[in-house]
Amino acid sequence: MRRVIALVPVALFLVLAAYFFVVLQPGYDPHALPSAMIDKEAPAFDLPGLRDGKALARDTLRGQPAVINFFASWCVPCRQEHPLLMRLAATGKVAVYGIAYKDKPEDSTRLLDQMGDPYRAIGIDRLGRTGLDFGVYGVPETYVLDAAGHIRKRFVGPLTPADIEKELLPLLRTLGGS
Amino acid sequence: MIVELGHFCLILALCVACIQATVPLVGASRRHIGWMDTGRTCAFAVFALIAMAMAALMHAYVTSDFSVVNVIENSHTDKPLLYKISGVWGNHEGSMLLWVFMLSLCAAAVALFSDNLPPPLRARVLSVQGMIGVGFLLFILFTSNPFLRAPNPPANGHGLNPVLQDPGLAFHPPFLYLGYVGFSVAFAFAVAALIEGKVDAAWARWVRPWTLASWCALTVGIAMGSWWAYYTLGWGGWWFWDPVENASFMPWLAGTALIHSSIVVEKRDTLKTWTILLAIVTFSLSLVGTFLVRSGVLTSVHAFATDPARGTFILLLLLVAIGGSLALYAFRAPKLQGGGLFAPVSREGSLVLNNLLLSCGCATVFLGTLYPLFLDAMNGPKLSVGYPFFDRTFVPLMVPMIVAVGIGPMLAWKRGDLLGALQRLSVAFAVSLIAGLILFYMTYGGPVLAVLGIAIAVWLAGAVITEWADRIRLFRMPLADSVRRAVNLPRAAYGMSAAHFGLAVFVAGVSASAFSQEAIEVLPVGGSMRLAAFEIRLQAMDKVPGPNFSADRATIVISKAGETVATMYPERRFFPLQKQTTGETAIRGGLVADLYLALGEADAAGHWTVRAYWKPIVSWIWLGCLIMAGGGLISLSDRRWRVGAAARSGRGAAVPAAGE
Amino acid sequence: MRVLGRPVAAFLLIVWSVATALAVEPAERLPDPAMEARARAVSAELRCLVCQNESIDESHADLAHDIRVLVRERLSAGDTDAQATAAVVSRYGDFVLLRPPVKPATWVLWFGPVGLLALGLIGSFLWLRRRPGIGPTPLTVAEQQQLDRLLREDG
Structure with missing residues (x-):
């Protein structure tokens, strides 16, 4: 009995060490925050449009998969992912929508004038309320909605080419985006 | 040149540490005096070499x-000298160097003060410390070398995070590390005892002062960090159950348990395997604390995993x-022989209870800190564990402990008389009850648990005084005799009383924080609030320039019943180099209450957000910690720990004056 | 030490502009003190998601401000404390709760320490009770025979 009890501490430590080992594996990201909204209907929003007064509302997005990108002119990583969004939109196969999060409309416009506009429509979320409803932590964040308007995936932080190739596009294919 | 010299010293220290780790150990098993003695020489040499390396880095800063x-990466010419120096350990590489410096300091101290130690035990202890040194020197030299040169030196550095430029934080890491690393001595003694297969009262007597000293340093270090958080963060919080804080709190809890359980080993020659385990666990938690925090496993594994070499090395080291x-x-613990018998109600019994509660408290903190991360790694749900969790799990464990702290010292060894003690x-109980009732009446409708907490603090303080009065037979014999007894009481007894009294002061301060009041308003210049x-x-x-920042300074006049009582100057400081703004609170206080002011930002109309707090006896929190640490120091100054004392009086059990 | 704990993942720091406001700003407060007190209590148990172990009540971050406002709106609209909390949880998940919910995945967390204490109490009780029994070892067969012989000689 004494011998068994004496083995307990080292056994517990080995469990701990195994945990550290898992943590050390490349590819494990403890900060990956799965959205609480996954597979739920996207929150309702009806935002004034940034360009040509084209408003952006949830219910008009139904019918085909949509990518919603929260961005702001004051956000540095947004500029980093911007060219990727441009390329994605240029394929014409993906419906990318933008929501300008806590940003002055004139600043957003200036950003898009400088770097190009990948969005089919842009909603102005001046106070960040729509962002809050989506459970946004910060910008940029990108959501994928299916044709029924359910959130299927969330990307926190700037999109990378790998995100788009390995996750976003395959997901859109399964969702039947044309 | 000096930098290369420092680098070279570090490499040389590694070589010498390798000798220290092996030769004395072999010498001890072969009973070769000369080989055993190399341990001491090596320990001194390693200390001198690492001290030189440290000095070289400091010179560079x-x-x-x-x-x-x-x-x-961490300094700038405009930085005040104090922060140039503290910048040395304000970063990963430098803090690791400070860590091994402390380690070598401890080893050198063991080598210096161990004349009365049997040579084989001394040799083994120094060897184990040498092994730890080898591990960390390798880690520094291969993954975290502070002496690397830049190919193209820039004109100036990146500076130190402004939040770190604070006197309270400048000396926080050295104390913390001294505490962490000091536990390595107890660890080395435990491992040496396992190798020898012998633990006795004398062993406990050698280990205790080292444990006590590091416990004191850790107590001061943690208190400093908490005090810094209090005056820096701008809303008066002082403990957040943050993983980083928990990492320092766990070794403290385990170390506190170790101090108490080693008393039982010393006095009664029992509880040995448990004490050995505690010694190992305490230092292990220190290792986990330093490394997992420094390398970011607890805070952001991301930073950790980006340097896989570092992470793998640390894991290997921990393994x-x-x-x-x-x-x-x-392998060896089951072979250790248990000693003296005792009844559940006895001094030993109370110390076992203390150990149980402290260990469970430590386990609570451990689970609360690591379980969410663990669950996440197992693809479980994402969880947060914050103060509401610890309030409901940790605090209920500590309440019975604090109550028991009052009773334990009144019980006799072997078989105690609980009823007699109660x-x-x-009187102590009656006083605490009355104090509680009065406070309850005065704060009716307020927080009841805080009233309970203060009543418990009064109980503990009363019990500590009663125990002391009992010991000197106050009012039960002529006063002159009592005074004589008081003078002759061993320092260790006073140390215990002081530490327990400090705990009472701490508990009162913590509980009273529930009575604090706050006011937050947007004030125009000339405006006021209550x-x-x-x-x-x-x-x-006013706009005020600083050495490496510019500040907005508010002049705030505090008056009571129309009379000015104080003028205070909270600031907001802007550091142009880092483009960062920090708040500088203004605190006016003392033993009764703190008045705490923090300045927010100005709105478009030029009105400033001012937050003010009134916090009764909040300073008792840190005062209590200092008294606890002071108690440890008093105990440390006890005659029986001194060099040679143990040798003269022979086995520990022969000394009658029971400190604890 | 805790400074190093404050910053979260690097990208979140980049994303969020340097927050300079203080927690609970005057403009956020509700006119009704009782309602405001409820709001404070609710927000004290919600994690500031972009901070390290800070509640939204203490945090300076922008997102904390937004959630504080949301909580106050919900309470003003007649929600109970639990409903207001649930509104935040539905957006951000259990991660936002500083006190994790009690469910099978958290049983170890909630009941582990108490279980350990019970185990420790039982263990030390057994240890204390058993030890006196160890005292005198039973006589060996040879010793028993010797004792019997001695007793016989006496009697």
Whole structure:
């Protein structure tokens, strides 16, 4: 009995060490925050449009998969992912929508004038309320909605080419985006 | 040149540490005196070499030598001298160097003060310390070298995070590390005892002063960090159950348990395997604390995983140090013979209860800190564990402990008289009950648990005084005799009383924080608001230049019943180099209450957000910690720990005056 | 030490502009003190998601401000404390709760320490009770025979 009890501490430590080992594996990201909204209907929003007064509302997005990108002119990583969004939109196969999060409309416009506009429509979320409803932590964040308007995936932080190739596009294919 | 010299010293220290780790150990098993003695020589040499390396890095910082990568990344010519020096350990590489410096200091101290130690035990202890040193020197040299040169030295450095430029934080890491590393002595003694297969009262007597000293340093270090958080963060919080804080709190809890359980080993020659385990666990938690925090496993594994070499090295180090010692424990501990018998109600029994509660408290903190991360790694749900969790799990464990702290010292060894002890404590109980009732009446409708907490603090303080009065037979014999007894009482007894009294002061301070009041308003210059009995008026706002920042300074006049009682100057400081703004609170206080002011930002109309807090006896929190640490120091000054004392009086059990 | 704990993942720091406001700003407060007190209590148990172990009540971050406002709106609209909390949880998940919910995945967390204490109490009780029994070892067969012989000789 004494011998068994004496083995307990080292056994517990080995469990701990195994945990550290898992943590050390490349590819494990403890900060990956799965959205609480996954597979739920996207929150309702009806935002004034940034360009040509084209408003952006949830219910008009139904019918085909949509990518919603929260961005702001004051956000540095947004500029980093911007060219990727441009390329994605240029394929014409993906419906990318933008929501300008806590940003002055004139600043957003200036950003898009400088770097190009990948969005089919842009909603102005001046106070960040729509962002809050989506459970946004910060910008940029990108959501994928299916044709029924359910959130299927969330990307926190700037999109990378790998995100788009390995996750976003395959997901859109399964969702039947044309 | 000096930098290369420092680098060279570090490499040389590694070589000498390798000798220290092996030769004395072999010498001890072969009973070769000469080989055993190399341990001492090596320990001194390693200390001297690492001290030189430390001095070299410090020199690089003080002279702003921007050819060194570490200095570029963490210093700047405009930084005040104090922060140039503290910048040395304000970063990963430098803090690791400070860590091994402390380790070598401890080893050198063991070598210096161990004349009365049997040579084989001394040799083994120094060897184990040498092994730890080898591990960390390798880690520094291969993954975290502070002496690397930059190919193209820039004109100036990146500077130190403004939040770190604070006197309270400048000395927080050295104390913390001294505490962490000091536990390595107890660890080395435990491993040496396992190798020898012998633990006795004398062993406990040698281990205790080292444990006590490091416990004191850790207590001060944690208190400093908490005090810093209090005056820096701008809303008066002082403990957040943050993983980083928990990492320092766990070894403290385990170390506190160790101090108490080693008393039982010393006095009664029992509870040995448990004490050995505690010694190993305490230092293991220190290792986990330093490394997992420094390398970011607890805060952001991301930073950790980006440097896989560092992470793998640390894991390997933990496996060897902790896994190795625990395996040795599993192998040898069952062979250790238990000693004296005792009844559940006895001094030993109370110390066992203390150990149980402290260990469970430590386990709670451990689970609360690591379980969410663990669950996440197992693809479980994402969880947060914050203060509401610890309030419901940790605090309920500590309440019975604090109550028991009052009773334990009144019980006799072997078989105690609980009823008798409670009878003698009836005055303390009555006083705490009355104090609680009065407070309850005065704060009716307020927080009841805080009233309970203060009543418990009064109980503990009363019990400590009763125990002391009992010991000197106050009022039961002529006063002159009592005074004589008081003078002759061993220092260790006073140390215990002081530490327990400090705990009471701490508990009172913590509980009273529930009675604090706050006021937050947007004030124009000239505007005022009320808080408790005070009127707080924003009299003026000024722009004030600093050495490496510019500040908005508020002049705030505090008055009570129309009379000015104080003028305070909270600031907002802007550091142009880092483009960062920090708040500088203004605190006016003392033993009764703190008045705490923080300045927010200005709105478009030029009105300033001012937050004011009135916090009764909040300073008792840190005062209590200092008294606890002071108690440890008093105990440390006890005659029986001194060099040679143990040798003269022979086995520990022969000394009658029971400190604890 | 805790400074190093404050910053979260690097990207979140980049994303969020340097927050300079203080927690609970005057403009956020509700006119009704009782309602405001409820709001404070609710927000004290919600994690500031972009901070390290800070509640939204203490945090300076922008997102904390937004959630504080949301909580106050919900309470003003007649929600109970639990409903207001649930509104935040539905957006951000259990991660936002500083006190994790009690469910099978958290049983170890909630009941582990108490279980350990019970185990420790039982263990030390057994240890204390058993030890006196160890005292005198039973006589060996040879010793028993010797004792019998001695007793016989006496009697």
